[in-house]
Amino acid sequence: MASATATPDTLPAWQTLTQHAQALKHVHLKNLFGDDPGRWQQFTRQVAGLTLDLSKQRWDDDTLEHLLALAEEAGVPGAIQALLSGKRVNVSENRPALHTALRLPADAHLEVEGEDIVGAVHDSLAQMEQLVQRLHAGQWRGATGKPIRHVVNLGVGGSDLGPLMVTHALADYRPSDIHPVEVHFASTMDGSQLADYLSRFNPENTLFVLSSKSFTTIDTLSNANTARDWLIGRLTQHADLPEASPHAKPISAELIVRQHFIGVSASPEKMSEWGITPDHQLMFWEWVGGRYSLWGTIGLPIALVIGMENFRELLAGAHAMDSHFRDAPLDDNLPVLLGLAGIWNVNFLDIRAHSILPYDGRLEYFAAYLEQLEMESNGKSVTRQGQAVNYSTCPVLWGQLGPNAQHAFYQLLHQGTQPVVCDFIAPLKRYDEVENPDTRRHLKAQHRLALANCFAQSRVLMLGDDALDEDGPRPEHKRYRGNQPSSTVLLDKLTPATLGSLIALYEHKVFVQAVIWDINPFDQWGVELGKQIATDTQAIIDGEGDLNRMDASSRGLIEAFWAAEQE
Numbered sequence: 001m002a003s004a005t006a007t008p009d010t011l012p013a014w015q016t017l018t019q020h021a022q023a024l025k026h027v028h029l030k031n032l033f034g035d036d037p038g039r040w041q042q043f044t045r046q047v048a049g050l051t052l053d054l055s056k057q058r059w060d061d062d063t064l065e066h067l068l069a070l071a072e073e074a075g076v077p078g079a080i081q082a083l084l085s086g087k088r089v090n091v092s093e094n095r096p097a098l099h100t101a102l103r104l105p106a107d108a109h110l111e112v113e114g115e116d117i118v119g120a121v122h123d124s125l126a127q128m129e130q131l132v133q134r135l136h137a138g139q140w141r142g143a144t145g146k147p148i149r150h151v152v153n154l155g156v157g158g159s160d161l162g163p164l165m166v167t168h169a170l171a172d173y174r175p176s177d178i179h180p181v182e183v184h185f186a187s188t189m190d191g192s193q194l195a196d197y198l199s200r201f202n203p204e205n206t207l208f209v210l211s212s213k214s215f216t217t218i219d220t221l222s223n224a225n226t227a228r229d230w231l232i233g234r235l236t237q238h239a240d241l242p243e244a245s246p247h248a249k250p251i252s253a254e255l256i257v258r259q260h261f262i263g264v265s266a267s268p269e270k271m272s273e274w275g276i277t278p279d280h281q282l283m284f285w286e287w288v289g290g291r292y293s294l295w296g297t298i299g300l301p302i303a304l305v306i307g308m309e310n311f312r313e314l315l316a317g318a319h320a321m322d323s324h325f326r327d328a329p330l331d332d333n334l335p336v337l338l339g340l341a342g343i344w345n346v347n348f349l350d351i352r353a354h355s356i357l358p359y360d361g362r363l364e365y366f367a368a369y370l371e372q373l374e375m376e377s378n379g380k381s382v383t384r385q386g387q388a389v390n391y392s393t394c395p396v397l398w399g400q401l402g403p404n405a406q407h408a409f410y411q412l413l414h415q416g417t418q419p420v421v422c423d424f425i426a427p428l429k430r431y432d433e434v435e436n437p438d439t440r441r442h443l444k445a446q447h448r449l450a451l452a453n454c455f456a457q458s459r460v461l462m463l464g465d466d467a468l469d470e471d472g473p474r475p476e477h478k479r480y481r482g483n484q485p486s487s488t489v490l491l492d493k494l495t496p497a498t499l500g501s502l503i504a505l506y507e508h509k510v511f512v513q514a515v516i517w518d519i520n521p522f523d524q525w526g527v528e529l530g531k532q533i534a535t536d537t538q539a540i541i542d543g544e545g546d547l548n549r550m551d552a553s554s555r556g557l558i559e560a561f562w563a564a565e566q567e
């Protein structure tokens with residue numbers, strides 16, 4: 001990593017890249033292709049069920065060579081080893097970031113500060129497996145004796161987005177021979193998602209998973225308190241329930257909390273304080289960052305949907321990417337190459353918007369997941385040594401299912417004034433398992449349609465008007481300038497293993513960029529002040545603070561709320 005004196009922009013390769021970019025800025029992407037028929041082979045790599053095509057980046061051989069030199073000068077190889085071996089890479093919190101340890105195979109060894117942690121990781125997976133098996137066998141019963149049918153994950157940020165994304169992506173992998181357990185997610189502090197479930201579900205067969213690394217997050221705890229009151233209110237008056245016998249015994253609040261809540265956290269004390277019984281507590285460690293936590297017990301909703309066997313496949317896929325990241329030379333290393341493409345765009349081509357566009361409906365929440373992974377990790381402006389940076393870091397990253405975004409914001413991608421880099425993501429194979437031949441034929445045709453659109457869009461973004469073999473001038477409003485770079489990631493097939501590799505690819509890409517930008521991707525101090533000020537603001541809204549301390553806008557908003565409450 002760059003030392004306190006050598007910020008990345010002072011490294012020789014950075015200087016070279018700055019000059020190189022001046023020359024390349026005027027070269028259209030279509031000309032890079034025109035001059036080089038071997039571009040696909042040269043800029044495409046395949047690893048762990050993924051094909052990464054970087055040929056549509058606005059770069060050439062020399063660019064890549066300079067970027068690889070930058071990676072060396074910034075200390076990327078050493079940083080990869082430090083990450084994977086459990087060094088304290090999270091400098092502001094003085095701890096390792098060991099999400100990769102959560103996917104090590106059982107026979108691996110990783111000693112961190114004198115302790116082999118692999119055994120503990122696998123013990124926690126085994127404990128999770130036991131809970132999953134009880135629920136899948138219909139043996140977990142609510143306080144009135146009914147088997148659990150609905151599991152609602154109450155969590156936010158890293159305790160929500162990863163499990164939500166993966167359960168949606170892999171819903172096809174649900175085992176067929178289990179007691180049907182449906183998994184749901186409620187994250188928002190305003191309670192609207194939870195209120196919907198409470199209006200529809202039967203408390204007798206509903207279980208809540210309180211997922212919170214810190215177990216202090218107000219969003220999750222406020223949902224948890226509402227859920228607890230709902231359960232206690234409805235179940236202690238068991239006789240009011242439609243199916244209850246008139247002789248039903250009263251049920252204690254303690255039994256209800258015991259049978260209807262599982263806690264997942266790095267703080268067993270706080271789980272116990274809240275009332276989660278120790279048998280129903282799943283643990284993880286401070287050295288797992290929230291947005292990197294889906295691989296362990298925070299992944300309980302995933303295991304409930306896809307079963308433990310598939311969950312272990314997800315881990316194996318991620319581990320395959322970890323091994324590649326550790327062992328592959330930089331110029332063949334997928335996360336390094338993807339990270340360098342990002343550095344090139346942000347720091348040398350001044351492209352600071354990045355769109356994530358999956359062409360598979362199952363990846364609906366992938367962009368939302370990456371928004372946290374990338375922007376909470378690398379949305380920083382201070383180096384690891386605490387100096388303000390004078391170069392750009394994480395771009396604004398957003399996304400949507402590609403086919404739907406075509407009918408929404410692609411207009412801006414093709415004809416707007418902002419340069420945007422896009423990541424297209426699609427599976428090569430789809431629908432082979434559909435039994436009915438007619439339906440399979442139709443769905444396979446739809447898959448081809450989606451791929452055709454995916455490939456067409458990156459081509460048009462690259463070539464602009466030249467994608468059409470059409471002579472003669474076009475009116476200005478119909479012109480496409482092209483020259484917008486993109487990457488394409490193809491999955492052989494969307495499976496637990498390839499999804500694991502895909503997520504790990506992005507996790508490590510984020511790390512590579514953080515190393516080059518000399519920032520800490522594993523903390524998130526930028527979310528703290530808002531929480532603190534929200535507490536003050538709530539006191540004022542509740543009439544317990546001094547409104548006159550506030551600025552005119554905040555005063556006006558609070559007064560508007562008070563007026564609405566009086567109506």
Ligand SMILES: O=P(O)(O)OC[C@H]1O[C@H](O)[C@H](O)[C@@H](O)[C@@H]1O
Nearest residue numbers: 157158159212213214217290527
């Ligand atoms: O899991 P928890 O401790 O409840 O945290 C949930 C989320 O909230 C925090 O404010 C952070 O911004 C996220 O990184 C974190 O994932």
